[in-house]
Amino acid sequence: DAMVIQNPRYQVTQFGKPVTLSCSQTLNHNVMYWYQQKSSQAPKLLFHYYDKDFNNEADTPDNFQSRRPNTSFCFLDIRSPGLGDAAMYLCATSTIGGGYNEQFFGPGTRLTVL
Amino acid sequence: GQSLEQPSEVTAVEGAIVQINCTYQTSGFYGLSWYQQHDGGAPTFLSYNALDGLEETGRFSSFLSRSDSYGYLLLQELQMKDSASYFCAVTSGSNDMRFGAGTRLTVKP
Numbered sequence: 001d002a003m004v005i006q007n008p009r010y011q012v013t014q015f016g017k018p019v020t021l022s023c024s025q026t027l028n029h030n031v032m033y034w035y036q037q038k039s040s041q042a043p044k045l046l047f048h049y050y051d052k053d054f055n056n057e058a059d060t061p062d063n064f065q066s067r068r069p070n071t072s073f074c075f076l077d078i079r080s081p082g083l084g085d086a087a088m089y090l091c092a093t094s095t096i097g098g099g100y101n102e103q104f105f106g107p108g109t110r111l112t113v114l
Numbered sequence: 115g116q117s118l119e120q121p122s123e124v125t126a127v128e129g130a131i132v133q134i135n136c137t138y139q140t141s142g143f144y145g146l147s148w149y150q151q152h153d154g155g156a157p158t159f160l161s162y163n164a165l166d167g168l169e170e171t172g173r174f175s176s177f178l179s180r181s182d183s184y185g186y187l188l189l190q191e192l193q194m195k196d197s198a199s200y201f202c203a204v205t206s207g208s209n210d211m212r213f214g215a216g217t218r219l220t221v222k223p
Contacts, residue, residue, distance in 0.1 A: 042201055042213035043157065055210075090156060101147065101205045105156035 023091030
């Protein structure tokens with residue numbers, strides 16, 4: 001089945017220790033997104049790739065970076081995680097749309113910062 | 115700026131009908147989506163409205179009024195498994211979607 005896969009599902013890191021979360025998709029979608037979701041809050045868009053074009057949200061901290069080496073993979077790098085970065089990180093994909101924008105979400109990676 | 119408002123919590127009983135409202139303010143509006151998210155799970159797509167009117171998909175329907183910047187999700191014949199958070203989300207510009215804060219629906223027996 002075509003899907004969005006995130007690894008690992010649970011990640012524990014130490015304060016200030018860089019961490020990378022990964023996302024892969026078999027849907028062949030052009031657009032990939034990273035969201036941060038804290039408990040009982042809405043998913044917050046961090047950035048997205050439209051093909052190779054990177055689009056950063058204005059309020060995404062510099063501590064968060066992303067890479068998309070090819071259509072299938074996208075990575076979220078947190079350079080120096082703080083306690084406030086503990087959250088669920090969701091990857092999503094969508095096709096190029098003329099407005100129709102169903103996003104397909106992966107299961108998420110829950111990040112714990114010690 | 116951009117804003118979305120939806121109720122934080124709704125409670126209903128099995129078999130009932132519930133309506134979750136969403137009002138929004140945005141520029142360059144494309145459409146309004148609804149997503150369901152169970153505790154610990156990922157959001158899953160329910161519906162998308164780009165034009166005014168009602169879209170029906172099984173027990174779920176979604177409505178949009180562009181002139182009123184308003185939409186709603188209607189859930190009929192509620193089941194216990196419908197207990198979840200429901201997010202409205204606005205698409206404005208290409209591939210740029212913003213979620214509302216979410217409505218937590220509790221379905222009671």
